Amino acid sequence: MIPAQFRYQRANTVEEALAALAEHGDEAKPLAGGHSLLPLMKLRLAAPEVLVDLAPLDELRFVRLDGDTVRIGALTRHHDLHGDGVLREHAPLLAHVAGEVGDQQVRHRGTIGGSLVHADPAADLAAALLACDGTLVARGPRGEREIPATEFFLGPFTTPLEPDELLTEVRLPRQTGRGWAFEKFTRRAIDWAIVGVAVCGQSVGLVNMAGTPLRASATERALASGAPIAEAAELAAEGTSPVDEPHATAEYRRHLARVLTARALEAAAA
Amino acid sequence: MSIVGTRVVRVEDGTLITKGGTYVEDLRHEALTGAVHATFVRSPVAHARITSIDTSEALQAPGVVAVYTAADIDLAPGQAGPVAQPWLADGVVRYVGEPVALVLTEQRYQLADAAELVDVDYDPLEAVASIDAALADETLLFPDLGSNVAQVTGGEFDEHAFDDCEVVVTETIVNQRVAPAPLEVRGAALAWGEDDRLTVWLSTQNPQLARTIIALGLGVGEERIRIVTPDVGGGFGAKIGSDPEPVVLGWAARRAGRPVRWTETRSENLTAMTHGRAQQNTVTIGGRRDGTVLAFRLEVVQDAGAYPRTLFLPTLTELMASGVYHFPRVETSSKGVVTNTTPISAYRGAGRPEATAAIERAMDLFAAEIGRDPAEVRRTNFIRPEEFPYQTPTGASYDTGEYAAALDRVLEAGGYHQLRAEQARRREAGEPVALGLGLAAYVEITGGDGGGESGRVDVNPDGSLTAYTGASPHGQGLGTSLMMLLSDQFGIPLERITVRHGDTDEVPTGVGTFGSRSLQLGGSAVRRAAETVIERARALAAEMLEASPDDVVLDTDRGAWHVRGAPSSATVGWADVAARAGDGELSEDVWYDEGTPTFPFGAHLAVVEVDTLTGKVVLRRIVALDDAGPVVNPLAFEGQRHGGLGQGAAQALLEVMSYDSDGNPTTATLADYSFISATELPDFELLHMATPTTRNALGVKGIGEAATIGSTPAVHNAVVDALAHLGVRHLDMPATPLRVWQAINDARKAD
C-alpha cells in the first residue's frame, strides 16, 4: 500500500499548474481530491512521476448562476455541491447526486472535476451532468476550450483532455423547476452503483451501463413521442453495453436499467 | 449491591477510543531499535511450479538488507494436517497469497519497491479452485497424499434410515467462504536478546499457544521464546496461535542479526490471512406430515484451502448437526478437501455456524414441504427442558436449555402472527416488495476445546488487587468482567484492580481467547484463585480481630473484615491484612480444568423486505434471544451480541470470498469484499434470558459467537421465506440482489 516514488509539486495558481503540466507532459498528473488517483497509486496501477497538487486553487472552488448557466469550479468538492443553495435551486439533480457519492470522507475530499476527468463508467456525477446537457471547460497552453459532456467521455477512464490541460469548470443550463430523480442501485450504502439512472426533465443518464456514462436515447425518443413511462422505460437498455461480472451480469444490469428508469421517471414526474 | 450484573462501561474503552490502542505497529520498544522492516513476496498465481527465483536485482534496491527464499531456510517444514507446509514456497505454490520470499529493508517505504524486483518464474499448473474440482481428484495438490481428500470421517449410513418417513427432503447448501478482515491486520515485531531468547510482539488471541508454535517452528525450547501481546484489534479466530509468517520472521531476525518488524497490508490480509466457513453441506431430513422429524443426515464437505491446518472444523460441524432437536436418528459424515485457495481456519463460530445453518435451513425446507409453519415444526421437535442433560446422537452432552421458551419469547416480541398476516396481505395484493420472516433456533458449544485456563490473584501491599489470566482478550472487554467479579468477591473497587494478560513471561501458562471460552474458563480460574486468597485472608483477619476465622466476615460493600454481628466495631481492611501476610501468602495461582463445555442457545427472528423487481434485500428487524447463562456485564454481553448479529447477517446477505476457475481471488480488496456496516443493519431487538450451567464455577456460558451462529440462518431463511410464494425453495448465501433476482426468474421458468 505504498506508491512508487514520485515528485510532489504544489500549484498556487492555475498558471503554475499549467506550467508544471507543460513541463512534465504525460509523466505528470494533477492531484485534486486524490480519492481516485491515490488508491490507484497505492495499488501500483498508476505510477506518475510528478504529482501537481491543485489543492491551493481556491479560484476553482465555486458554484454560481451566470444568466441561465450554472457554473461550477472543477475543484468543488462533492460535499460542497450537495449543500450549495444555488445548485439546489437551479440544478437540484446535481446537488442531490453529489450527496450520493461514496461516503462522508469521500465527499469531503473528492471533487467534481476529479470525478469527471477520472471517467469511471460507474461515476454518478458524470451521468447526471450528461442528463443535464452539461459542458466541460478545459484550459491549456493553447487556451480554453469547451467540450460538451456528450463528447467528453470516450471510454472507460478516457477523455479528450490532453496531459497538459486542466479541467477548470463545469457548466450546465439552469434546470429550475424541471422534474428530476436519481436512482442509484447498490448493495451497501457506501458502494459504487451497480447501475444508476439520473433523470432531468425528459433526459435520462445511465451510470455503469457501458464503458462511458450514456443517455438512454431510445427511452428519451419514446417519451418525446408521447409514450407512457412504463413503455419508454422498457427501452432503457437499448444501445447499452454493460460489463458482465460475477456479482452483476450484463443481463441483470439491463434489467435494472429498465426498472430504475421507470422508477426515476415516475419520481421525476411526481 | 453487587456490581455483577450491572452495566459497567468497559475500562478498556477509554484509551482505545480517545487515544487509540498500542498495536504491534505502534510499539516503540528499546529492543526494537534498529529493526529492519519485512514484507513477503506472495504468489500471484494459484498453482504453479516455481522454475526460478532471481533476487539479484532486489538485493541492489535501496535499503535492502536481505532477501530470503525457501533455499535459505534451514528449518524443518511445518505441518498442516497430513501434509508438510514449507515456511516459504518450496518449488510449488498452492494459492494466491502464499509466501514465496521475504524481503528485509532498512525503511518501511523501501519494501514495496524492493519486493517488486524479486523475479519469480512460475510454470502454471491446473488449479483446483472449488470443492467439486477437488473431489474430482484430477489435479492433486499433494501427489504424495494420493488424493485431494485430506480427512474423512463417518459415512457408514443406514440405507433404511428414512424408510418410515412420509416426507424426505434433501438439499445441498453452500456455507460460503468469508474473510475475517479484522480492523488490525496481522503484525509482529521480533528481537533476539543477549540471552539468546526471542521476544515476539504478536497480534494474537493466545500468546502461550503462539509460543509453542513458534518454538516448534524454530526448533528451539519454549523457554527461549517470549510472546508479548499488545492491544489486538480483532482476531475472530484467524489470530489463534501463530501463522507461519512469525516463524519465518524469527528465523530471519536471527539470520540477519537485526530485530524485525512486519505489518501486512490490507490487500495482503484479504488473501494471506486464513479464511473461514467454506463448507458444502448436503442435508437430508425426513419425517411425518404432522411435523415430527424422524431422521436427519448431514454430509459435510470442508474446503480446507491449500494447507489443511484446521481439520477439526468439519467434525465440530458433525458434532452439532442436530441442533436443538430431539431427532431419533442422526447420521453424519465429513470430508476435508484441499484446494488452491487460501487456507481455511477458525472464524467466529468455527464449525458450529455451519451446523446451525444446515439444520435450520433443513427445518425450513421440511416445513415448507409439509406446508406447516416453521415455528410450529421447530416446536414439535425441540429437546424439552426435562431431557437435560441431553446426550445427542452425535456425541454432545448438552447441559441446560429452554429452547421452546426462547422461541416463544422471540415470536411474541416480534409480533410473529401480525407479521405473517402482513406478509399474506402483501402477497394477496401482489405488492412488489415482499416480506420475509426467518427463524433460527440454535445451540452451540463454548469452551469446547477441552483445555483449562490459568488464573492468579495477588493482594498487593497497598490493598489493591492484581489478577493474571491466561485468557487473551482482544476487544471483548473480558478485563472489565474479571474486575467486576473480583470487586464483588473482595469488596475492592474497580479502580484498585488490575487485570494482566498477554506476556508469556508474566503468565507462563494459558490457553487464550477463542471458542467463546474466556469467561467460563478464565473467569472460573480467577474466581477459584480469589476464593483461596480470601480464605487465607480470613485467617489473618481473624488473628488481627482476635476472633475465630469462622466468626469473621468480609463486608464486600466496604472491603473490610469485621467480627460477625459487629459491623461497626473494629474492622480490618485489605491493606491491613496484606501488611500482616507473609510473602506470597495472599497470592494464588490456579489452573482451572474442571470446566467442561457449555451449550449456549437462543432463537432469532429476522424480518426482511425483498424488492422482487431488483432482488435487493433490506434487513428490517432482528429480534434475538441469546441465552448464555448469568450475565456479568450486560454492556459487554450486548456488545458481543451486536457484533455477532452484524457479522452473521453479513454472511447471509453480503460477504463472500470468491475465486475464478483459475484460482484467482475476485474479491481481494475491500472495494469488492462487502463487509457490513451500520447502515445495512437495523436496531437490534434483544431479549434476555439466563439459564445457568452446572459446568463451571460461575455458571456461565460463552457469548462471543452465539449471535453470529443464530443470525446467519435467521436472515437467510427470511430471504427464502419472502420468495416462497414465487416458488423459490432455496438459494445460497450470500443473498445478493443478483442471486435473488435469478432465483425468482428460475422459479418463474420452472413454473
Ligand SMILES: Cc1cc2nc3c(=O)[nH]c(=O)nc-3n(C[C@H](O)[C@H](O)[C@H](O)COP(=O)(O)OP(=O)(O)OC[C@H]3O[C@@H](n4cnc5c(N)ncnc54)[C@H](O)[C@@H]3O)c2cc1C
Ligand atoms: C471509497 C470510495 C468510494 C467512492 N464511491 C463513489 C461513488 O459511489 N460514486 C462516484 O461517482 N464516485 C465514487 N468515488 C470516487 C470519488 O468520487 C472520487 O473522489 C472522484 O472520482 C475523483 O475525484 P478526486 O477529486 O478525488 O480526483 P483525484 O483522485 O485527485 O483525480 C482523479 C483523476 O483526475 C485527474 N484530475 C483531477 N482533477 C483534475 C482537473 N481539474 N483537471 C485535470 N485532471 C484532473 C487526476 O489527475 C486523476 O487522473 C469513490 C471513491 C472512494 C475512494
